[in-house]
Amino acid sequence: MESASVADNPALARPSTLLASGAGWRRRAKDRLMTVLIGGAFALAMIPLISLVFEVTKRGIPGLSLAFFTEDARGVVGEGGGASHAIVGTLVITGVAALISVPIGIMGAIYLNEYGQGRLRRALTFFVDVMTGIPSIVAGLFAYALFELFLGPGIRLGVMGSVALSVLMIPIVIRSAEEVLKIVPNHLREAAYALGTPKWKTIVKVVLPTAFAGLVTGVMIAIARIVGETAPLLVTTGVVDSMNSDPFHGRMQNLAVYAYNEYRSPGVFKQAAYDKAWAAALTLIAIVMLLNVAARLVYRRYKTEIR
Amino acid sequence: MGERPAGVTSTEPVTKVGRGAKTIEVRDVNLFYGDFHAVEDVTMTVAPNKVTALIGSSGCGKTTFLRSLNRMHELTPGARVDGHVSLDGEDIYGKGVDPVEVRRLIGMVFQQPNPFPTMSIYDNVAAGLNLNSRRVPKAQKDAVVERSLRGANLWEEVKDRLDKPGSGLSGGQQQRLCIARAIAVEPEVLLMDEPCSALDPLATLAIEDLIAELKNRYTIVIVTHNMQQAARASDVTAFFNLDATGKPGHLVEVGATNEIFTNPTEKQTEDYVSGRFG
Numbered sequence: 121m122e123s124a125s126v127a128d129n130p131a132l133a134r135p136s137t138l139l140a141s142g143a144g145w146r147r148r149a150k151d152r153l154m155t156v157l158i159g160g161a162f163a164l165a166m167i168p169l170i171s172l173v174f175e176v177t178k179r180g181i182p183g184l185s186l187a188f189f190t191e192d193a194r195g196v197v198g199e200g201g202g203a204s205h206a207i208v209g210t211l212v213i214t215g216v217a218a219l220i221s222v223p224i225g226i227m228g229a230i231y232l233n234e235y236g237q238g239r240l241r242r243a244l245t246f247f248v249d250v251m252t253g254i255p256s257i258v259a260g261l262f263a264y265a266l267f268e269l270f271l272g273p274g275i276r277l278g279v280m281g282s283v284a285l286s287v288l289m290i291p292i293v294i295r296s297a298e299e300v301l302k303i304v305p306n307h308l309r310e311a312a313y314a315l316g317t318p319k320w321k322t323i324v325k326v327v328l329p330t331a332f333a334g335l336v337t338g339v340m341i342a343i344a345r346i347v348g349e350t351a352p353l354l355v356t357t358g359v360v361d362s363m364n365s366d367p368f369h370g371r372m373q374n375l376a377v378y379a380y381n382e383y384r385s386p387g388v389f390k391q392a393a394y395d396k397a398w399a400a401a402l403t404l405i406a407i408v409m410l411l412n413v414a415a416r417l418v419y420r421r422y423k424t425e426i427r
Numbered sequence: 428m429g430e431r432p433a434g435v436t437s438t439e440p441v442t443k444v445g446r447g448a449k450t451i452e453v454r455d456v457n458l459f460y461g462d463f464h465a466v467e468d469v470t471m472t473v474a475p476n477k478v479t480a481l482i483g484s485s486g487c488g489k490t491t492f493l494r495s496l497n498r499m500h501e502l503t504p505g506a507r508v509d510g511h512v513s514l515d516g517e518d519i520y521g522k523g524v525d526p527v528e529v530r531r532l533i534g535m536v537f538q539q540p541n542p543f544p545t546m547s548i549y550d551n552v553a554a555g556l557n558l559n560s561r562r563v564p565k566a567q568k569d570a571v572v573e574r575s576l577r578g579a580n581l582w583e584e585v586k587d588r589l590d591k592p593g594s595g596l597s598g599g600q601q602q603r604l605c606i607a608r609a610i611a612v613e614p615e616v617l618l619m620d621e622p623c624s625a626l627d628p629l630a631t632l633a634i635e636d637l638i639a640e641l642k643n644r645y646t647i648v649i650v651t652h653n654m655q656q657a658a659r660a661s662d663v664t665a666f667f668n669l670d671a672t673g674k675p676g677h678l679v680e681v682g683a684t685n686e687i688f689t690n691p692t693e694k695q696t697e698d699y700v701s702g703r704f705g
Contacts, residue, residue, distance in 0.1 A: 314530055315608065424545055
């Protein structure tokens with residue numbers, strides 16, 4: 121230790137404030153304890169996630185086959201058949217839901233962040249928060265009741281499912297978009313105003329491009345959140361075994377309802393039905409993961425350095 | 428253009444060079460943020476082709492006053508303006524005057540360099556043209572960009588990387604980019620809110636040289652905390668002060684810069700410029 125040689129010299133001998141402080145070891149012990157606690161909490165949180173992914177992958181793989189992706193389940197009893205109708209249905213229903221929700225959600229967020237003031241703004245924020253908490257089955261029943269008014273009882277359409285999912289998705293998009301718009305620094309808006317730019321043009325040409333990466337990420341995450349919804353689709357899009365890609369005509373299957381159905385009524389060939397249910401679950405998780413990866417890629421590609 | 432009410436002056440194409448600097452007359456201006464009275468009873472004339480410096484201690488309302496000159500003040504929620512501000516005799520707060528039009532004639536450079544982060548250097552300079560819904564031919568746009576960058580003494584440094592993002596430039600270059608962006612729309616007045624406070628001495632010198640050139644074509648109003656800068660770069664100096672925190676700021680005196688710095692009329696001004704407070 122170099123300090124020893126310093127201490128040998130009587131002129132320099134004085135109590136070291138760096139080494140001899142009694143509180144040091146206690147602080148380090150606390151630091152270590154907290155590190156362990158936080159690490160432990162993280163590990164605990166990861167256990168269910170990892171075991172879920174592991175289990176779904178293990179059980180899902182046996183059900184996967186070329187037929188699973190290419191054939192529907194029309195007239196299939198027991199083994200064979202596929203879930204292509206459910207995959208297409210999931211993509212169509214979710215896609216239409218996104219088409220409805222993204223413009224409404226982003227424009228809503230623009231209103232709240234750029235235009236809204238005072239009580240109206242506060243009231244809208246409150247209702248958006250309430251909407252975030254709506255149970256998904258209520259959204260399904262709402263969509264059903266809405267379409268029943270015009271098309272009569274018992275109606276089942278793909279677009280009804282999209283409307284139900286929109287009710288769930290719009291508040292998520294608004295919330296995430298609002299957060300992203302808030303981050304766009306005010307000095308950029310002022311720079312545009314100072315050039316004699318009208319407000320709407322400032323929003324379209326300066327605010328939205330600056331926030332683009334964040335907006336896309338928010339939308340992707342909102343889609344990932346609703347793509348696996350089951351309950352609202354049970355009451356709106358119905359259950360069907362054959363391929364239907366027209367959201368405005370007839371019942372439409374989707375992966376979540378497909379998995380639920382195969383599991384609930386497996387019929388005589390139980391194992392085959394269970395395999396298909398797990399395979400559907402695995403496909404759904406794969407779609408969600410793809411969306412998340414895509415969101416990250418878009419974010420990395422388009423993110424704007426904001427100071 | 429057509430959808431907007433008539434502006435303060437005729438709206439010639441922005442690309443036309445040299446519309447000429449204009450005089451700003453300020454009469455009995457009072458500025459408020461909600462209930463807070465920020466600036467009290469300012470009356471002064473800003474002469475064309477001169478650099479007018481606004482000096483004074485922090486919180487005395489210099490920046491607020493500056494922002495009232497191109498109607499940026501009212502963008503703050505709850506902000507209010509009382510009194511008259513006119514540009515060559517035309518009231519910029521008059522009935523039917525579009526603030527967007529006012530800001531086109533009276534440009535502004537901010538304290539922090541704020542180039543648009545999503546745009547290239549070229550697009551930052553052309554932003555005024557692109558954002559103002561005018562269809563400008565590419566060749567003409569190129570000319571405006573080059574002229575503005577030359578005007579901001581930045582052309583030689585960036586001419587080979589016009590398509591690179593503006594945020595990649597140094598702080599001083601970014602500020603000159605912002606000045607180029609402001610002069611690309613050919614305003615008649617240029618307002619500068621402490622344009623050098625985030626810059627090092629060399630970059631500051633570059634901006635001050637630029638200001639000296641720009642005054643040949645524009646009326647310039649600059650807020651500065653730096654008294655040496657006011658003494659170096661301005662022709663006219665206006666000293667703002669406030670009696671106590673929470674009281675409104677007011678204009679103490681305005682006069683030729685060398686008068687203000689060597690022989691001020693007011694005791695407060697003398698104390699401030701001689702460094703006795705502030």
